[in-house]
Amino acid sequence: MSQAAIGTLPGARTMTLAEWASLPEDEPGEFVDGHLVEEEVPDAPHEVIVSWLMFLLTTWCRAHGGRVLGSGSKYAVSTRRGRIPDITVFFSRDRKLPSRGALSHPPDIAVEVVSPTPRDGRRDRVEKVTEYAAFGARQYWLVDPRLRTVEILRLQEPGQYVIAKTAIDGVIDVPGCEGLSLDVDALWREVDESVEFAPESDPVSGD
Secondary structure (H helix, E strand, C coil), X not given: CCCCEEEECCCCCCCCHHHHHCCCCCCCCEEECCEEEEECCCCHHHHHHHHHHHHHHHHHHHHHCCEEECCCCCEECCCCEEECCCEEEECCCCCCCCCCCCECCCCCXXXXXXXXXXXXXXXXXXXXXXXXXXXXXXXXXXXXXXXXXXXXXXXXXXXXXXXXXXXXXXXXXXXXXCCXXXXXXXXXXXXXXXXXXXXXXXXXXXX
């Protein structure tokens, strides 16, 4: 998600998935086991990565009849979990989107930019892997700006992902997406050209 879940909101009431889905846009948060989970503001590297990937994926989808949605789109991934991926992709435009509420059908691609805290890394790399696979998203992309890695997981059978591609540099030809290539070097170059890291900070190690 574009803003990393860091804990249940203080004093938050128990709610249903339907109530979470109907919350207004100014009440952000994901739905986890009956509670609204608060979010932190995304940092600059996160936003640069999301913007870069949105352009890439939108350009490809326009040529292939697909659709790209941003980080405001809610998904009811199970009866007890509601998630808001950073980016989602549908390979076709055959099914119309609901005017309000959460989507109940899986995207073909779900993308998460991993936030730097251990809690958020666990959520994206453990919890959401299981949830998105069970939901039926064909691919799950994990982009980690701290480690400078890109991972593409592909649904091999119902509820189970396998690693299809991993890269720290070079160009990835995205499996199952004819003509879609991800230039990892260009992505990290965009981050370095856009973000002013502190002199003592290493964008990879954080030191």
